[in-house]
Amino acid sequence: MKDARELLSSGTGPKAMSYDGSPGGPSTEAILAALAYVHHGLGRELMEALWWPESGARRREQLRQEVIGLVAPEFTRQMHALADARTSFGIAKACIGWTGGQTTEKQRRELRRTEQALDDARAAAWPNNTMEQLGVLAAAVINEMAGRCECPGCGGKKVVTDPDVSGVVKCPRCAGSGYDPFSGRRRAAAIGADCSAYSRFWRPVYEWMLASFSAAEARAVVQFNKALTQAA
Ligand SMILES: [Zn+2]
Known part of the structure; x- marks a missing residue:
């Protein structure tokens, strides 16, 4: 059997719709029936956009929503992680000399740890204007x-x-x-x-x-x- 992507590509579209599939292969109806079993979501939207452009063109809004639904939560998670790391570093800095006493080794360790964690979070974070782009x-x-x-x-x-x-x-x-x-x-x-x-x-x-x-x-x-x- 031909690759499923090729089938979707050859079995749909204006040319395929005018006759009943290619000789020996599944009919256009069979291909569309099989497509109905594919769960709705990003994967299906991408599959249609890539291999059935006529349908993909009609489903741009759905694809856009699926892309936002995938990327936005990860971007938000990174922003929260960065804010948390910045807060922890700020606290560690403030604790040093808070009461005017000697800086302890434990405080120094905490400062180094939180500074490293902030650097790591910064390095892992996507650009600020990711959502705009x-x-x-x-x-x-x-x-x-x-x-x-x-x-x-x-x-x-x-x-x-x-x-x-x-x-x-x-x-x-x-x-x-x-x-x-x-x-x-x-x-x-x-x-x-x-x-x-x-x-x-x-x-x-x-x-x-x-x-x-x-x-x-x-x-x-x-x-x-x-x-x-x-x-x-
Ligand atoms: Zn390889």
């Missing part, structure tokens, strides 16, 4: 998903054989995604940033979105595939 980021990530090719290192298998461990290991070239990632330069251009701004600020949120979107789409494809197989 969400539309641009999402479009670039979806465009990469649509245009990326199989990783030449592993042929899309996500793993490579490693004679040292006489087994398979995660493909180092694609970090186990199975796809050849776009270059930083290309991603930077897609989000309207320069290369250094991409790698300093935007790369973590871009890669997080790409990994999350890809996983959600892959889960939807599995459900779609299962429904198609069961119907066949």
Whole structure:
């Protein structure tokens, strides 16, 4: 059987709708019936946007809501973590010399700990204007998903054989995604940033979105595939 994504792509669309599927493959009706078994959510919206653009174009608002629903809670969590770390560092600083007494080793340790925690939270936090840039980021990530090719290192298998461990290991070239990632330069251009701004600020949120979107789409494809197989 053809790949489920290819089926969705070839079995829908204006050309496919004019006749009853391709010879030997499932009919357009069977494909649409199977699609109904795929849970609503980001994965399904992405699957339609990528492989059935006519439907995706009608569902832009749903896709937007799903993207916001995924990214906004993580952004809020990071902002809270940063605020908590800043508060703890401020308290540790204030405690030193609060009563005019000698600074204790315990207070110094707490100051170092909270300062490090604040640095870590700062380093992990996405840019402040992430939500303002969400539309641009999402479009670039979806465009990469649509245009990326199989990783030449592993042929899309996500793993490579490693004679040292006489087994398979995660493909180092694609970090186990199975796809050849776009270059930083290309991603930077897609989000309207320069290369250094991409790698300093935007790369973590871009890669997080790409990994999350890809996983959600892959889960939807599995459900779609299962429904198609069961119907066949
Ligand atoms: Zn690979």
